[in-house]
């Protein structure tokens with residue numbers, strides 16, 4: 001079990017989180033966190049409820065830096081952002097980047113949320129993927145890979161998010177070899193970049209997943225390739241800052257991992273540090 005609590009994937013009222021930056025920092029400190037990274041959704045031109053309003057991005061940066069300063073002698077705080085592939089924000093000032101794909105952009109300029117309406121996803125698969133769920137999943141994995149490579153992301157966000165709607169729509173069998181090969185091929189390309197693969201417990205906290213993203217078969221190969229992982233809560237509510245961390249650790253231990261990475265408790269010694277699992 002890890003005794004070092006941390007999350008590099010934390011939202012706030014600047015985007016779609018329930019708590020202010022300060023309240024989130026307070027809650028993390030009370031739980032015994034040694035480090036905390038804020039990662040509000042970067043501004044985008046559509047679906048404004050989910051992301052930072054472009055005119056508030058500077059305010060977000062300033063607020064996180066203010067709280068970072070306030071907590072400097074107690075808990076290390078970092079200024080990050082979760083960038084969607086369709087984000088329009090400039091990549092400046094941030095200490096790290098989580099790359100995520102939350103939407104398909106259709107030829108009709110519509111945006112289909114990957115972890116949103118099952119109805120929209122069903123229509124998307126029918127209209128743009130010949131009704132083939134695996135074709136949709138292949139598109140998704142290659143978009144994630146291209147984006148992680150493009151921005152040289154530090155963290156791969158909720159890698160197999162397509163499972164969110166698959167659990168409702170049963171678009172494909174997650175044991176299907178074509179599906180698994182597509183997921184693994186894209187993941188392999190990202191491993192070479194040195195990006196951290198996030199073990200994301202946010203879906204469990206919100207009650208719609210029974211296990212973290214990504215699936216165990218992906219974590220297993222990632223380890224064989226020498227990739228590093230980070231446990232993140234994708235926290236939108238301070239009550240769930242370390243939700244299901246025990247479950248994530250058990251999975252990693254069962255796959256042979258003996259450590260995870262996390263944001264360093266001492267920024268002077270570097271941005272990331274290893275934490276033993278045993």
Ligand SMILES: [Zn+2]
Nearest residue numbers: 082100157158
């Ligand atoms: Zn996300």
Ligand SMILES: [Zn+2]
Nearest residue numbers: 009011082234
């Ligand atoms: Zn997130």
